[in-house]
Amino acid sequence: MTTTEEPARSEDVQTLPSRFERPPWPPAGPRRLIGDLGGTYAANGLIGLIFSATGPVAVILAAGSAGGLSPQQMASWIFGVFFLNGILTAVASWLYRQPLAFFWTIPGTIIVGGSLTHLSWPEVLGAFLVTGLLILALGLTGRVRQVMAMLPMPIVMAMVAGVFLKFGTDLVHAVGTDAAVAVPMVVVFVVLASRAAFGRWMPPILGALLVGAAAVAVTGRFHPTGSSTPWIAAPMFQAPQFTWQAITELVVPLAITVIVVQNGQGAAVLTSAGHKPPMNVGTALCGVWSLATSVVGAVSTCLTGPTNALLVASGQRTRQYTAAVVCGLLAMVVGLFAPLFVQLMLATPVAFVATLGGLAMLRALQGSFVAAFSSRHTLGALVTFLVTVSNVQFLNVGAAFWGLIAGLLVSRVMESGDFRKRLSVTVSVATIVGRPGADRRVPGSPSPAASAPAGSAAARSRRPRSRRPD
Secondary structure, eight states, rough: OOOOOOOOOGGOOSSSSOOOOOOSSSOOOHHHHHHHHHHHHHHHHHHHHHHHHHHHHHHHHHHHHHOOOOOHHHHHHHHHHIIIIHHHHHHHHHTTTSSOEEOOOOOHHHHHHHHTSSHHHHHHHHHHHHHHHHHHHHHTTTOHHHHHHHOOOHHHHHHHHHHHHHHHHHHHHHHHHHHHHHHHHHHHHHHHHHOHHHHHHHHHHHHHHHHHHHHHHHTTTOOOOOOOOSSOOOOOOOOOOHHHHHHHHHHHHHHIIIIIIIHHHHHHHHHHTTTTOOOHHHHHHHHHHHHHHHHHHHHOOOOOOOHEEEEETTEGGGGTTTHHHHHHHHHHHHTHHHHHHHHHTTTTTHHHHHHHHHHHHHHHHHHHHHHHHSOOOHHHHHHHHHHHHHTTOBTTHHHHHHHHHHHHHHHHHOOOOHHHHHHSSSSGGGGGSSSSSOOOTTTTOOOTTTOOOSSHHHHHHSSOOOOOOO
């Protein structure tokens, strides 16, 4: 990624060490905020929002439809993940003067979609609340990095790969059953992702969405319900139900996807760009906002990796926070019009949503396989993957939880040497927010660039290039 440095201003420097990272003081005033904002940062904020509002939304709609949620419930979900998280993104980025894009856990969304086949929606909401409390409690301990380092990343990412796999197979199925809609989307996505210049002109996932919409219109497959659904969001405040089955099945996997997978990825992206993300405060904020979003039926909040990668793709480091502020404000607008968004998406064929979601998850699926099987704990990762994709239930608890347990046990018994090697690794999750500018990836985890959408500036940054001002 192309970034330029400028001398740190005196008020940007935190001189007092603290368990809870303090923002620079005083906050940026309106004059400085407007002065730091520029065309590059506004464009990066818009691109980050477009990515979040295309493929990842298709993931929510696919999970919600599979779980039998009503359009009103899905609109309330989308309102929560955009409007409420948009507020957090704009305010946190402004206070800390660095990009801090908070959205929702995509692997957690897919886990929830599978659980909705045998859990009621109120039970899932109860699990959301307990997950928020767990994340908040962990953030308040100030030991987020140590907890992140406890779980072998290959085993965690094997669970993620198993959860993501269905989106890959659904993509293939859509191409086979509805080629008129799916094939043009795949072709355009591949073309735009194949050349960096094409990706700069239009993000591949956006190109796939536009071509897919044209294909749906040409084939006469757009069938709106005709109901008088309001365009402006009316969030549904829904009462949770607490059951041991839902808590056991969902809380631990959801918390892991937030703290280890998503927050770890987001922190790695920001650290490689020279920022110092506030991990303890960020985790606590994820817990608080997860409690708030669960009230309107939205999955847990996290520090996202791909969106932050787009926000730091270019420009001066000390001005990149304005891209996140723009992204947060635009996300609030999307959240306000969530019912219209859901109505339009649900009026399209099933293959359109499946293809869009599958294309959006391709890079994430690739990265999870690489992280799971390229270094240590490979047998434990394989067991985790197999148990997760089997969809087996034991004691009424879903496969993602048992996949983690089985993989950890197998790896501990049969790959004990890999656990000893982990103790000697100098670069780990515990140092993920260390010296700025260094790539502090966890061994075996996907690089920040690999987590970015195909064709994005962050993904193209893997090629060596000279550092120059914009």
